[in-house]
Structures are given as C-alpha cells and as structure tokens.
Amino acid sequence: MFEIKNLNASIQDKQILKDFNLKVNPGEVHAIMGPNGSGKSTLAHVCAGREEYEISSGSVRLDGVNLLDLEPEERAVRGLFLAFQYPVEIPGVASMTFLKSALSAHYKFNGKKELTIPEFMKLIKEKSNSLNISDDMIKRPLNVGFSGGEKKRNEVLQMTLLEPKICILDETDSGLDIDALRLVANGVNLLRSKERSFVVITHYQRLLDYIEPDFVHIMADGKIIETGDKNLALDLEKTGYNDYIEKDI
C-alpha cells in the first residue's frame, strides 16, 4: 500500500505541498488533475526523492516503509517508479548500459540472480517489441534524438522491465499525438495488476479515456480538494479549473 500523510514541502521558501494526503491500495489507479502550479509535479518529484525540495513534515509510505528516509535509488528498488514528464537525454550513456545497470540494481536488492547478457537481450527484445520500440532506438545513447513519443515509450519500457509496485506518471500525455498516446496507454494497461497501483498525473481528461482510473482527485494549491470517480474528470473537461481556483482563494 502507498500512503502519503500530511506532506508539507517547499522550494526556495515557497510552500508547494500543504498537508497533502493520499492513500492508494494495491491494484488501484488514481488520477490527479489540477491547474498549472497546483503542485502535481512537485508531488511526483518529492515522492521520488529529488533533493531540491525541503520537506518540513509528513510521510510517504510504501508497504509501511517511509520513503522520505531513503535515497532516490533505494525508493526505486523498493518499488516506486516515476515516469518523467521530461525524460533526460544523456549523451554518452548507451540505453542498453543504462537498462542493464537499473535492472541489476533491482535484482540485487530483491536477491535475484543477475541475468546473463543473452537473457538480458532476450528480455529487452521481448518487452520492447510490445511497445513498438525498435532495436535502433535501444542502441542509441539514452533518450538522445528520441522524439517526444519515443521518450515516453522508453519510460514505459523501463517501467515494464523494473516491475514496480507503485508507478507515478507525471504528465505522461504531454507532447504526445493521439497514436503515441494510445501506444503509451496500452503499455500502462498491460502492467495493471492486482498488486500494482498507479498515480496518473495529468492536465487533461483525454489520457483517462485510455487509462481508466478508479479515483479522480482534483488538486489545487498543494492539496487534494475534491475526489470522485472517472465522471469527475469528464465534468472537469466541461467546466475547466476556474471554479476550483476561485473556490480555493
């Protein structure tokens, strides 16, 4: 179970998250929607362990362990996965090397025997086929020269390989055309299971046509101000965020 309690976080003395609370049971998909500046991306980065934020109080627990006490890499191997809104391009680091290092770290933590190179190659090939990721893409340096859609598919590939317990998707739909969006959403849907849960951060209802959420939360000014089912997202599409921003002020 993934549970965020009374989380307060700020950057450069500006408080972004204000007593934020969220509880995600295994297998559930939660969507968080909200206007620009409501703190959605901050929430994602604080959970993953970005150092720039100051956390004054609260906890982020995954199966009882407070992730806030751990380094980013420890959070990852314990099962938290952040799909980045802007995956970083790293020239000089081969995609394969990166995937192998990431996978090895997970296997090591879980006490699993490390894959041999042929086993690893087979696994990559199998997983990348289902996401329509070409050999050529995998052979390039990490995310370098990838289109927006390719970067996001690469994020889903990593998610597929690392088999996390909780996936936070930070505006995964931004910059995607409808075909790329469908491909990414299919990848995510394939990963849905009774044990795995998702927090899907998005501006638009569109993504939720493809990844159907169990709960929709509206976030404004650093906290969740309304919770409903997928119909809440449909309503929002009609009315926009203005009501919520005004209500909040």
Add this chain to the structure above:
Amino acid sequence: MTVKPSNKTSQIDQEILKLCNDKIDSFLDYNDDISVIKREAFKRYSKKGLPNRFEESWKYTNIHKKLQNIPVSDKNYPIPLNVDNFINSFDIMSKIKSDNDTLIVFMDGKFIPELSMLEYSKNGMEINFLSHGDVPRWAIELMINKHNVNEDPLFDLNTILMQEGVLINVSANVKIDSNVYIIHIGNNDGFFNYRHVINVGKDSHINVTELKVSNRVNDALYTSSVLWNVEDNAIVNNVKYQAHNQSTVGFNQQYADVGSGSIFNSFTISSGSKLLRESRNISCNGENSEVSISGVNLLDGESHIDTTLVVTHKAPNSLSKEKYKSILSDRSRSVFQGNIVVDQIAQKTIAKQSIDALILSNDAEHDSKPELEIYADDVQCGHGATTGQLSADSLFYLRARGIGEDEARRLLVHAFISDVMEEIQDTNLRNVLRDVMNNMLNRVSKGRLNV
C-alpha cells in the same frame, strides 16, 4: 660564455640559467650546425629566462611557483631487466603492441637499446638518434627552420639542453601499417631533455604512439620537443598517452607543418603531473590539408595541466578541428588556450574548436581562453567552451531508476569523454585506451584518481 643571473629572478630561473651556462661551454669551440643553434638559443634564452605570468600566454600558469629546484638524483635505480618484462610491466603496451611494431625506448634522458625493438630502414623508414653524432641533413634543416622562427624560450631551453631523441625519416610512397612507439620512462630523479624529429615523405603513412610513464614515484623535470614535417598527401596518426605522478614537471612541445592534401591527427591523454605544459604549434601549410588535435586531461590532487595550442592556416581550403575534454577533481587546475590564426591567403578555411571541462570538486579550477585571428574573409571558424559539474537532472534520472549514486556518477563521467575518444583512429588502440580511461575514471568519479 658567461651570463650573470639577475637578483630579481627566481631560484629555478637561476639554477636553469647556470646549468645552461655550464652546458653551453662544451659547444663553444665547434661550428657545426647544432653547436651554432645551441649557442644562438642560449643567447636568446639568457635574455629572457623562464616565462612568467606577465606574458599573456603564461597568464594562468606559474612555473616559478610550481617548480623551485632542478631535481637531482640521489639514488640510481637500475634499468628494468629485459624487453618482455618491460612490456609486461606496462599494461597498455602488452595489449597494443604487435610483433612487427617498432619500439624506441628512452629512460631518464637516454636511449635504451636493451628495451627497444628496431628494424632500421624498415619499409623505407630510417631511424637515427640525436646522440649518435652524424645527425642527418634533413633533420638539421628542420631544426634550423624551427629555431629561426621560434619565439618560445622553452623551445630555446630544449635546444640548449637537448641530449637525446629519435630522428625518423619516412621516404615518399611508404605506408607503414605497423606502429612506431616512442616511449619515455622516468626511472630516476633528474632533469631530462628530448628532441625528436619526424619527417613523413609525400604520399606516405605512419602511426606514431608516444607513451610517457613513470616507473616509480620520482621527481623528474623534462622538456621534450617533437618536430613534425608532413609532406604532401601523407597521413599521420599520432596518439600520446602520458600518465605522470604528482611530482613530475614536464614541458612538451609539438610542432607540425602539414603539406597539401595531408591529414595530421593527434590525440593526447594526459593525467596527473605536478605541472604539465602542452604547447602545440600546428600549421596547415598546404591546400586541402586536414588537422585534428584532440585529447583528454584527467587531473587530481594539485595537478596543473596547461594546453596551449596555435593552429595556423596558411593555405586555402584547409580544415582544422580541436576537441578537448578535461575532468578535474581535488584542487587541480587545467588551462586551455587555443588560438586559431587564418592568414589572408587561407580562404575557405574551416576551423572548429570545442573545449569542455567537467569539475568534480569545489576547489578545482579550469581556465579556457579561445582566440581567433582571422585575416581572410571567406572562412568558417567557430569555438565553444563549457565548464560545469555533473548535471543534477541526469544524476537524479539515473538514481530514480535504482542506480546507486556512485555508479550513476561513474556512468556520467564516462559519458562526458565518450565522444572525444572516437577521435583515436586505430580501433584497437582506442579500445585499449578506453579501458585504461575507464579504470582511471572509476577512481575519479569517486573523487580519487591516484595515478
């Protein structure tokens, strides 16, 4: 010939001037070309002494602070036993050397025949030594030419004190597939001075790999100058690897004149060193000549590596490319001064320079000074310089996938130099040097280099 040292000069200035004074005495009575240029060099040098920071090209490097005395030998370590032992003791050599390569080994300023493998006149390649007396006419002429136009006191110092070096002449139309290794080993403390001269004939091809290594931790000071003359339509691939300890001070100079249609590639890896000055003066003398000067500097401790390049385009349609990457840790300092000169006649020149530095500690410093002097109006010249730390975004991205901080830093430090290594033309050599670099970088990314 006596020149009285002025009281204003530094200790090292006085010691070196006195040494030159003593050395030059034995050349006073001779009128052969080498004795004459030595005397002229002394005349010029004694007026100036070692360069100081008031001179623009020495603004960032203070010899007098880094070097107080001429190191003297108080022990005398024997030379290593035999060729096989020697090769095995140098990991790189054992991996790259093949049977028909030429191996020319110098130790503490002397040529060591026991450790060398030479085939004289192999495939039209003639090898002589500076110390052997009759220096061939072609080598003397190249030395005189450089001497006549030289303005660098360290080149004069090298001329005065040069005691040993190899003189390689490749005839026209000779393609040497094997590698020529010029190896300098520091085995004892002391002050050593090398002068190598290499002439590459028309339509010829040669690969020269220079290795400079310290056999043990020693206080060595050396000057070394390599004079290249590359005639038309020739190809030179030159790779230099120098791994010095923290007490070695070296002044390297490379001069190259590159003829029409010729390609001159030179790649350098430098690491460690108390002080290392890499001066390079490369001229595209002929039309359609191509020059690539690139390298990697790895600095730690109190290392100071200064790379000062002048590339001059003297003919139309020539191309030059400079690409350097430096990685600095601890309190080290690197300096890059790159001057591109395009003469009025050299229309359609393409010249590119890119200098990047990655700083891994709070106390390291990198100074970068690109200069362009362009007298032609139809050229493409560009330069770019970056200095920075590892990207926090990249580091976080890797860590967010479970990759530990040390490993993430290691991957990113490797990534930083990955593209420049491609400049090494020989794939085998490139792979071996990549491995060597990987080992060094694994230490560097954790903040330790300890070469």
